[in-house]
Amino acid sequence: QFMHDSVSVRPDRPFFLYAAFGATHAPHQAPQAYLDKYRGAFDQGWDDVRAEWFARQQELGLHIEGTQLAPRNPGVEAWDDMPEVHQRLAARLQEAFAAFLEHTDAQVGRLIDSLCDLGQLDNTIVMVLADNGASQEGGPFGVMHEMKFFNGILETPEQAIDHLDEIGGPHSHTNYPWGWAQAGNTPFKWYKQNTHEGGVHVPLVVHWPEGLGDVGGELRHQFHHVNDIAPTIYEACGVTPKDTYGGREQMPISGTSLGYTFTGTDEPSRKGVQYFEMGGHRGIWLDGWKAVTRHEAGTSFDDDTWELYHVAVDPSECTDLAASNPEKLAELIDRWWEEAELHGVLPLDDRMLQLFGTRHRDRSPHPASRRYVYRPPIAPLPSQAGASLGGRSFDAIATVRREAGQGGVLFATGTENSGIAFFVKDDHLVFDYNAFD
Incomplete structure (x- = not known):
């Protein structure tokens, strides 16, 4: 609809669409x-499937020669050693993920069909990519x-x-x-x-017949990062981003266009360097080398153990060279x-769930201490823009004008899986707390 609206109203103007699908983030649900x-x-x-997928990736040329299959992560059991009930549950959960992914692929197809119709x-x-690797949150x-x-x-x-039979359906949050x-990784x-x-490390698919010419369908292995997407689009469109807009100074573009890879060249990556940081976990890629560390929340960053990999020849980080190349x-x-200092990463902060909501951040417009008064009529509010109720005591006062026998919801937040609601039913005030049912 967005594309149709844009082309109908301003056929002289190009359109930009950022389509952020919910897939395949949990919950995994599908028709x-x-x-x-x-x-x-x-x-x-998963052991057999992972080996099959790796073999198929190699056949397709997705990895450089010599790439190894990394060993199982700590905490991942060998499939054959697991109890039968664990296997049944795990297999069904993966089925829901796969169904969700294919359903999303069909929606991407609808988007492509619309471009064809236009x-x-x-x-x-058209650029298709993921935002991160597969989730450990299960x-x-x-x-x-x-x-x-x-x-x-x-x-x-x-x-x-x-x-088991609810998995993937509307009443599950798997x-x-x-x-x-x-x-998946x-x-x-x-x-x-x-x-x-x-x-x-995620794949990137680029489709642009008029711009790619005869190189369509080819593979590229140069290192790039998500911050390279914007400069790539600018370059392809012949646009030089402004240093100021509306009188306000703009942040400099930090990425490197990957447009040079469109010409069929196998030259080394022009990226140079890219840092990573997430919840205290850190890493840096520099000219084919990578230093990386896992961090345990609440411990000193000085105690983190850094690993070193020559990812230009060891992309799956199987051979740690930290001891041999200090x-x-x-x-x-x-x-x-x-x-990290250049790009505003410091000071390091390893809080995760504590920062999950904007209200817990400095200068939040919705601090936990605020008192809220809601007056009808009012539109539905996102939970992050409303009163902070999770993990704390609270008072809720409602002034209601109603006739005998009249019922309805006074306040509700959350979902079928977990949430609260105040409502009047059969002349009684009801408080329903659905705690992770």
């Missing part, structure tokens, strides 16, 4: 026909209700198996276990939130601090 298609598709387990497909730059077993994970509530497979997450190790390749490691660590 029943998609779920049925994948029944039994992953019963062989006669704009060949002259439109824990070692997977979860029927992801919010339990974020609240430190352990849900065992023996408990979840009773709801996420898959670590084993399937690492399979094949051939890498670790996950989303980490700064190892399993957290930050000079290179020290060079990269020093450069990380320089890049």
